[in-house]
Amino acid sequence: MASTAHALHILVKHKELAEDIIQQLKKGAKFHVLAKKHSSCPSGKKGGDLGEFKRGQMVPQFDKVAFGAEILEPHLVKTKFGWHVIKVLYRT
Template sequence: MANTAHALHILVKHKEIAEDIITQLGKGAKFQTLAKKYSSCPSGKKGGDLGEFRRGQMVPQFDKIAFNGAILEPHLVKTKFGWHVIKVLYRT
């Protein structure tokens, strides 16, 4: 079982925007570019890069995707902060 994960994310307020971001990613848009444009999280300035984090450091809904979702695919997750588009880069 992985203890750490490295992920990128884009945080927005509305589900429709998050779904549009996933559509743009499917058409070849770069995750980092979209993060800089749309994300309300400070990590957006770094292309959405959250770095490596441990299991339990993120809110439960985010953690579930980070440690169980498919790697390198965009995932849509709702948390108390808003809607996240998450891309897990790797787990260790």
């Protein structure tokens, strides 16, 4: 079982915008460009890059996707912070 993950994310307030971002990604848009444009998280300035983090460092809903969802695919998850579009780059 993986103990660390490296992910990118885009944090927005509205589900509709998050869903639109996922559609743009599926059509070939660059994650880092959309993160810089839309993300309300400070990581948006770095293209949404959260770096590598350990299991349990993120809120439970985020962790579930980071350690359980398909790698390199955009995923939508709601947390107390808002709506996240998450792309897991790898797990170790």
